[in-house]
Amino acid sequence: MxxxxxxxxxxxxxxxxxxxxxxxxxxxxxxxxxxxxxxxxxxxxxxxxxxxxxxxxxxxxxxxxxxxxxxxxxxxxxxxxxxxxxxxxxxxxxxxxxxxxxxxxxxxxxxxxxxxxxxxxxxxxxxxxxxxxxxxxxxxxxxxxxxxxxxxxxxxxxxxxxxxxxxxxxxxxxGRAEIVVETFGKPAHSSNPEKGLNAVYQMTKLINGIRELPVAKHEVMGEGILELTDIKSSPYPGASVVPSHCTATFDRRLLVDETKESVLAPIQDLIEKLKKEDPAFVAKVSYATGEERCYTGEIIGDERFFPxxxxxxxxxxxxxxxxxxxxxxxxxxxxxxxxxxxxxxxxxxxxxxxxxxxxxxxxxxxxxxxxxxxxxxxxxxxxxxxxxxxxxxxxxxxxxxxxx
The missing domain is CATH 3.40.630.10 (Zn peptidases)
Known part of the structure; x- marks a missing residue:
């Protein structure tokens, strides 16, 4: 050979x-x-x-x-x-x-x-x-x-x-995409949580809803997996503060012909649904972005969406x-x-x-x-x-x- x-x-x-x-x-x-x-x-x-x-x-x-x-x-x-x-x-x-x-x-x-x-x-x-x-x-x-x-x-x-x-x-x-969802609340002292709005509790609503979304499937490529990979509240460490911001990142495995818009659409629709149920609910969804320095000194960067x-x-x-x-x-x-x-x-x-x-x-x-x-x-x-x-x-x- x-x-x-x-x-x-x-x-x-x-x-x-x-x-x-x-x-x-x-x-x-x-x-x-x-x-x-x-x-x-x-x-x-x-x-x-x-x-x-x-x-x-x-x-x-x-x-x-x-x-x-x-x-x-x-x-x-x-x-x-x-x-x-x-x-x-x-x-x-x-x-x-x-x-x-x-x-x-x-x-x-x-x-x-x-x-x-x-x-x-x-x-x-x-x-x-x-x-x-x-x-x-x-x-x-x-x-x-x-x-x-x-x-x-x-x-x-x-x-x-x-x-x-x-x-x-x-x-x-x-393919692969990193999807970022964010929820927004109102800070307050944790001894008086009713004066604030806990962004983490809002995030749990959103995560639970995301887990119920239908999973995209392809006869050859399998499932378009959507998996939670990290979650972060702000301020962190929280000490005695009700968190006013929460970010969660999902890893999404992409199937053939899925676009940036089509992948985010179900999550965006879910956010709109939760807003109607609770006027205080505020959230957004986007793709993670990245920036890397090459050994030549050049910078490459873009959204983390790889078809x-x-x-x-x-x-x-x-x-x-x-x-x-x-x-x-x-x-x-x-x-x-x-x-x-x-x-x-x-x-x-x-x-x-x-x-x-x-x-x-x-x-x-x-x-x-x-x-x-x-x-x-x-x-x-x-x-x-x-x-x-x-x-x-x-x-x-x-x-x-x-x-x-």
Whole structure:
């Protein structure tokens, strides 16, 4: 499936990236390492955009589609005392590489880069269009936001998300939103609560109502879960003050075609209902906003609404990719992600035909003693190369994408 030297190359690349700590906003060293590695091996072009995404480009010898492979290079933090191996060691043991980011997702990034070099060498760069590997930043805290610049710069015809899929072929994902509800009261001394209006009691009315709302469902993606994740009163600590403000945050898993307006509408209707029942009830609902500083100094920010997406499993680009993987000897079952990825931008916002394929099961992301099986890393490297061949041959201008 992969020559011995090529196996060695991707393993060593994965280890070298894992050894570099790269929390969100601190990806500069791993970005520099990737750029140097690619330039030394003869990549055609390297672009580092304003957010710090590193784009590696291999040009074919004739017109054709731009096929983008995306993998993020930031990781979640570690608690080193919870690890039995070095969290940034890249240690190889029992056929596995250990370290933060092995499965999520420096292993996949290494496989994509290696596959692109292998593909360029095997074809002698005689292929249509171009191959781009996007080593993107800030995915762990802001799915898809940083990659808006990526699609703007390279205008891909197809996107392959390298997030863990256990070597299955994913055609969609649930999205994610953070919803904030607020209730307002009137402060008073807690010895005379009747002189005030307790915002927490008002919040309990709203939360109870939200829990009774119908749950959105999709035949493929499952339920649009709405789960309370935190609640906060003000002032805090309260001492002897009746709280005049209360904020609760809900995590909402988004289904296909749900919009910012449609997701908030049931909660807004509930607020209006409670207002009619109690004229003193005052509340509002909105999306949480976030702002993050990139290692370049640029600031990214937006509402925390990351759309879901799903493509028909009979799409030409889906079937062409699957056929190539199966000829390689992989089952490549059609599936979808349960978590959020940069596909929220590429497919959910930009409408670019997108699939997901990567090494490791989803369950290995973010865990202590994170690892990637070398067998999966090797198979993913071979798999990305056959997807490059398959999608380079699809005429993007003739592709009719059926967004489910």
């Amino acid at each position: 992969l020559a011995e030297q090529r196996q060695k190359d991707v393993i060593e690349l994965c280890q070298s990236l894992v050894k570099i700590k790269s929390y969100s906003g601190e990806e500069d060293q791993v970005a520099e390492t990737i750029q140097k590695y690619a330039e030394e091996r003869g990549v055609d072009e390297v672009i580092t955009d304003e957010y710090g995404n590193v784009l590696l480009i291999w040009n074919g010898d004739r017109p054709g589609p731009t096929v983008l492979f995306d993998g993020h290079i930031d990781t979640v933090p570690v608690q080193k005392d919870q690890w039995s191996v070095g969290a940034f060691s890249g240690e190889v043991k029992d056929g596995k590489i250990y370290g933060r980011g092995t499965s999520d997702m420096k292993g996949a990034v290494s496989a994509m880069i290696s596959a692109a070099f292998n593909f360029a060498e095997d074809t002698n760069r005689s292929f249509p269009g171009k191959i781009v590997v996007s080593c993107s930043v800030h995915e762990e805290c802001f799915e898809g936001v940083a990659t808006r610049l990526v699609s703007e710069k390279v205008k891909p015809d197809f996107v392959v998300i390298g997030e863990a899929s256990n070597l299955d072929l994913n055609r969609g994902q649930r 879901g997406w799903l493509y028909d499993d009979q799409e030409t680009f889906v079937q062409a990719s699957r056929k190539g993987l199966q000829l390689l000897g992989l089952d490549a079952a059609i599936s979808h992600y349960s978590f959020c990825t940069n596909g929220s931008h590429f497919a959910g916002e930009a409408g670019i035909p997108t699939i997901g394929f990567g090494p490791s099961p989803e369950s290995l992301a973010h865990i202590d003693d994170e690892y990637i099986e070398i067998d999966q890393l090797v198979k993913a490297t071979a798999g990305y190369a056959v997807i490059m061949k398959a999608l380079s041959s699809v005429k993007a201008t003739e592709e009719e994408s059926n967004y489910v």
